[in-house]
Amino acid sequence: MSPPANADPSCPNNDPKYGYCVGGKILEEYTQAGGFPFFGNATIGETSDARGGRFQAFKTSDPNPNVGANSIYWNPNISGGHANQVGGTIRDKWAEKGWETGPLGYPTTRELATRPPGRFNRFENGNIYWSQSTGAHPVWGLILNKYATRDWENGTLGFPTSDEFTTPGNGRGQHYTGGSIYWTATTGAHPVQGDIRQQWANSGWENGAYGYPVSDEGPGGNYSDANGGSYVGRCQVFQNGPITWNTGTLYDQVFSSVVTTSDGKKSLLLQNQSKYASAYSSALTKWNSKGKVVLRPSANSTEAVYQRPVTDVNRSDYSWFGNYSKTTGIRMNTHYLDSVSTAEVENTMIHEIGHALGLKHSCEGNIMFSTSKDQLTFGFVDNDSYKKLWG
Structure with a gap:
């Protein structure tokens, strides 16, 4: 196979035996991206494309399937007017999705290497x-945005193993070597990985008892200094409840101090002796607003045996801000x-009263x-x- 004819637009060798003429911005990319050893001869002349663009196709004799067929696409409004190569299996997938008139649009880079062994092209509306x-x-859209926050293919998700697929409720999903990302308009895009993903899959994925994920996976359970200063568990919230690992x-x-008092009500009887009276009052208001357990001091001597004090200590040898036990x-x-x-004082008070109600970390x-924070509103x-404990 002969090298392509020169860049002169009047080149007479418009014969596939010798290759079509290559010129202008397409020749510029042809030269920069590897020249004849990579592209071989042009198999068609420069051809008009969508939105005022141009393209040309090439075929080398290289046996590597991801090198064998290449195209170069150019549009004056894309990549500052620079042309970009698309080749091999990536080109085949792009063709499957409708070339430059499909959802991905024009390429905005040539094919590039990834850090884990692989290749990718960026396009106007996504990557392959x-x-x-x-x-x-x-990978495109809001799933691509979430994938980017997880360090693309370099992160724990790894490479995509499927195209994006449709899920119930007009949702979308995509699988990766290290997990999946699921999206709906109401829940957003969230990755699901590891043992939490396995439990979710076992329950029927988004069609099962948990529904779609509404949060990313995050830390949970107890904080362990012996574990290098980290949380020992992981949590992820779904539409119908959390899935946890090692929390x-x-x-x-049994952990709670809630009792049924003589009036037949579930009650948590507390006596405040702490100087943080305002935090205590606010915490009682917040928990009482849930309506299933009444938080109050004991009303008589019969109830007093069930009452738990709220007191202050001053201990530098303790690592905790607040503590509860029966x-x-x-x-x-x-x-x-x-x-x-x-x-943060109020958060600690609400948190410890939560333990007295039977809620754990x-x-x-x-x-x-x-970990103590300044959060004052209840999370999912x-x-x-609380609902599962007290209705």
């Missing part, structure tokens, strides 16, 4: 990724709490997350755990 084990698959139970009636009640550690915001984004898991 290829690896030897996964083949070529496009233990998120709620337990024996000692709730203790607020002034050594730390006196130097934090009013909101749960997931990031919730009052019952095991707070509400879900």
